[in-house]
Amino acid sequence: MELKPDPPAARWSEPRAAYDSLRTGMSPYLHYVHDLRAERGEAPRRDDHRPDAGTDLPGQMERAVQALIRQSFE
Amino acid sequence: MTALAMAILSAFQGLLDDPAGLLSEGSANPLDRDWENADPDDPAWEFLSPQALPDPGTGCIIGVIDDAIPFVHQRFTLPGNLSRTASVWLQDARFRSDRGGDLPSGAEWRGAELSELLARAATGDLPGEDAIYRLTGAVDLAHPAIPSGAFETGHGAAVATLAAGFDPADSRARNHPLIAVCLPPRITADSSGVLAPLPILTGILFIITRARRLCRFIERQGGLPHGSVRLPVVINVSLGLTAGPRDGSTLIERFMDAVSARQADDLGPVRFVLPSGNHRQDRLRARLRPGQQIGWRLPPGDTTFNAIEIWGPPQDHAPRGDLQITLTAPGRAPATTALTLPWQYSVLSDPDGRPLARAYYTPHRLRDGRWRDGIVAIALPTCPERLREPFAPPGEWRIQIAEGAPDGLYDLSAQRDAVIRGFRRGALQSWFHDPAYRNCDARGFPILTDAQNGGDPLAIRTDTVNTYATGDWPLRGGSAYRRNERATVPTALLNDTQPGDCLAPVDQAENNACMIVRGRDSGSFALSSGTSLAAPQLARWMALQLSQGKVLDSRAAIRRLAESQSARHAPTPVVDFPARFPEF
Numbered sequence: 174m175e176l177k178p179d180p181p182a183a184r185w186s187e188p189r190a191a192y193d194s195l196r197t198g199m200s201p202y203l204h205y206v207h208d209l210r211a212e213r214g215e216a217p218r219r220d221d222h223r224p225d226a227g228t229d230l231p232g233q234m235e236r237a238v239q240a241l242i243r244q245s246f247e
Numbered sequence: 248m249t250a251l252a253m254a255i256l257s258a259f260q261g262l263l264d265d266p267a268g269l270l271s272e273g274s275a276n277p278l279d280r281d282w283e284n285a286d287p288d289d290p291a292w293e294f295l296s297p298q299a300l301p302d303p304g305t306g307c308i309i310g311v312i313d314d315a316i317p318f319v320h321q322r323f324t325l326p327g328n329l330s331r332t333a334s335v336w337l338q339d340a341r342f343r344s345d346r347g348g349d350l351p352s353g354a355e356w357r358g359a360e361l362s363e364l365l366a367r368a369a370t371g372d373l374p375g376e377d378a379i380y381r382l383t384g385a386v387d388l389a390h391p392a393i394p395s396g397a398f399e400t401g402h403g404a405a406v407a408t409l410a411a412g413f414d415p416a417d418s419r420a421r422n423h424p425l426i427a428v429c430l431p432p433r434i435t436a437d438s439s440g441v442l443a444p445l446p447i448l449t450g451i452l453f454i455i456t457r458a459r460r461l462c463r464f465i466e467r468q469g470g471l472p473h474g475s476v477r478l479p480v481v482i483n484v485s486l487g488l489t490a491g492p493r494d495g496s497t498l499i500e501r502f503m504d505a506v507s508a509r510q511a512d513d514l515g516p517v518r519f520v521l522p523s524g525n526h527r528q529d530r531l532r533a534r535l536r537p538g539q540q541i542g543w544r545l546p547p548g549d550t551t552f553n554a555i556e557i558w559g560p561p562q563d564h565a566p567r568g569d570l571q572i573t574l575t576a577p578g579r580a581p582a583t584t585a586l587t588l589p590w591q592y593s594v595l596s597d598p599d600g601r602p603l604a605r606a607y608y609t610p611h612r613l614r615d616g617r618w619r620d621g622i623v624a625i626a627l628p629t630c631p632e633r634l635r636e637p638f639a640p641p642g643e644w645r646i647q648i649a650e651g652a653p654d655g656l657y658d659l660s661a662q663r664d665a666v667i668r669g670f671r672r673g674a675l676q677s678w679f680h681d682p683a684y685r686n687c688d689a690r691g692f693p694i695l696t697d698a699q700n701g702g703d704p705l706a707i708r709t710d711t712v713n714t715y716a717t718g719d720w721p722l723r724g725g726s727a728y729r730r731n732e733r734a735t736v737p738t739a740l741l742n743d744t745q746p747g748d749c750l751a752p753v754d755q756a757e758n759n760a761c762m763i764v765r766g767r768d769s770g771s772f773a774l775s776s777g778t779s780l781a782a783p784q785l786a787r788w789m790a791l792q793l794s795q796g797k798v799l800d801s802r803a804a805i806r807r808l809a810e811s812q813s814a815r816h817a818p819t820p821v822v823d824f825p826a827r828f829p830e831f
Contacts, residue, residue, distance in 0.1 A: 181598045183579040188591035191607060196264070197498075198445030201592070201607035201623040205552065206442070207266040213633070215268060227590025231566065235612050238498055242505040245455065 190226035195233040267442050269433045271390040273341045274352045286460060292346070293359035294333040294424070294461045299325050301422045303465055303476045307515075307790040308333070309411040310454035310482035311783070312428040312447055313403035314435040315395040319361055319368075319379050320404070321769035322412030322831060323425055328369045330361035331411075333424040334457045338446055339392060339431035340384030349456070351449065354384050358424070376768055385429065392432040398669050400773035403429065405764035406485045410783035411790075412765060412831040422794050424461065426454045426480075438551050438664045438674030440488050444499045444715075447484060451499075454482055455506065459514050479515035479793040483786035484715065485779035487524050489531045490556040490660040491714030492621060493742070496613050500718035507720035518799060519721035520786040522778035523747040524713035524739035528686070528693060530678040531661040533706045537654060540573070540647035541705045542680035543661070547641035549629045550673035554662040555646065559620035560655030566610030570620035570657075571649035576603050577642035583649050584608075586622070603627060603639045630673075643680060660714070681706035693736050696744060711739040712747075713778075722789070722805055724782035725819065726753035729762075732815045732823075738778055748802055749809045750821045751784035753777065763828040772828070787831070788822050 191204045210216035265275065286292055301307075317323075318335040325331055340354040364382065367373040373382070377397075380386040385396040395401055407427060413420035428450035434443045462476040469476075491497060495504065503519045510516065526532075533541050545553050559570045568587035574595060575581040584593055586608035595604040609621040629641040648657045664676045683704040685694050694700050697707050716723045725738040725747030734746035735754050741747065754760040754776050761774035789799060792808060799805045810816035814823060 180578055180580045183576055183582045183595055183597055183603060185582055185584050185593040185595050185606070188586050188588070188593050188608075190588070191590050191592045198448075200441065200444075201605070201609060201625065202439065202441035202554065203267055204592070204607070205605060205625050206268075210266075210268055212636070216266060224591055225588050228588050230590045231610055231612055231618075234498075238501055241498075241502060242509075245452070245502075245506065246509055246511055 190222035193222040193226035269431045291360045295358040299329040306422045307793045308480045310426045311407045312450040315401040316403040316407040316427040317767045328365040330358040333358045335427040337429045395432045400766045404767045408765035410483045410786045436670040477515040480517045481790045487713030490662040492558045493717045495718040504718040520782045521716040522782040523723045523725040525737040527739045532711045533659040533679045537648045537652040543644040546675040549675040550632045553677040554625045557622045558658045561617045573647040575645035577640045679706040710742045723747040724785040725750045726778045726781040730756040732821045751781040
């Protein structure tokens, strides 16, 4: 009886932060597209960020939303 | 208004930086924040000709955000070649250095100058509408982006005329000035649509800013007191995504809700209409519990990325990496993420180091202050677009909510990957594969609800609604068959299984899809279908109701009004023919 070999392993890289500061409209998709364009030489390459560089981004995003709404009614 | 004008520029540095390459060369504002708040004192910069001004008491502005809106179409004019388009922002046109300094990119054209161009076209000084589109930059064949402004039957032409097109002789026309935003063609060319939220958001800001200025303009023209003209605004956005948290907490949803709920003291109420979406039957939605898994099928030969979003149950504590996913690529062993901090990402690679996919940890805060964990998984194209670029294997991938994640339901949705006619080809839709999901019943009829499906499928039809449209305020428009006024089969479902808040007839019947819509050039027409065409019909209906003084102070109020006017008001009211061709 022939045993089926184990499938080759795939592995996730060590996590890195996608962003270190808030950019309006930032998203995983935008990050991916930017990297793809950088690989193709169509956009500047981004610096790598520390794994904890994006820790405060959800809070910054919340404050930005509130500021945008406030600005719209001043 | 000063702050709002500044917001268009300053809050959207991301659009100016343009990391996704959406804008064509020459369209970005080179002045970089040298913005202006007031309109220049120039008659050519007036919003509308005096004979085209709406009634200050019964007018209602219609805003449309779309691709390639034909802003000088005859249906946006009044007798005498007067433009009813008060303002149009061509986001990707060559930047007008003498105009629109508060815009991050593109060109703005106002009604008075459009009227002048229309008059020149009428006398033969300009060779027709197409010459106006080329002169204004709406069609620029020197730009590398696909010139969708030249499409004879584009999406924006059908949508905008349904929302705001009138016979020039129609007495109602003058009361509905149009403020239009044409998105960069690369937004529509992107088969996933995921790059659209920021340009849409700037478009909403633009419409609100110009609507306020238009009100002040009407006051000055009529010698009316400052702040006395407060026209309502209905904004149609026939765009959407299929993946997202669907909890009303995205930036664009929160902004639409805030604008709708808060009453500015110098503008009437602002209301939004969006399509429900057309993906109920496409198996783009699933719900899993920790430890459960589902197949995610990636078609071969797909030159675009495929993505899914996973959103966890609400939690009271700040994000701490509770959610992990196990992704199994075809022929590979399962691999579980180890994302611990917000906005971290990891790359899934083969043993030889070739990348296959990415995962981003994107927790976000809910409107009630709680949190939801989120992960966005992006698989590389299954066919490289360029030689030597990495690619992912096609076939059945497996996605599992890792054991140990907090108990509860996890919402999964696959991002759309749809080719819009006229734009790039090569995009193919991924989907969830669940043996318990049945497409058709024993008679061959499509199964339309999870209840009809029976069993306990992981892939679901409920809550497939457009992910821009899960806030508290926007009206979600579903499409109905004209023959029986029932929701069309593809119309997506809300969380309560309704196919939208209201329906509008679009398709003839299940075997006879499409309705007559306007093409770009005056007099032309095309056939089209989908909830993109239901939304503008409802926007038009709402604008007419607001002009008549109806109070639409909540989504429920809008629905009640629709029910009161509908011959078929349950389970979802059908607003019957807000406009019949060739009225629009």
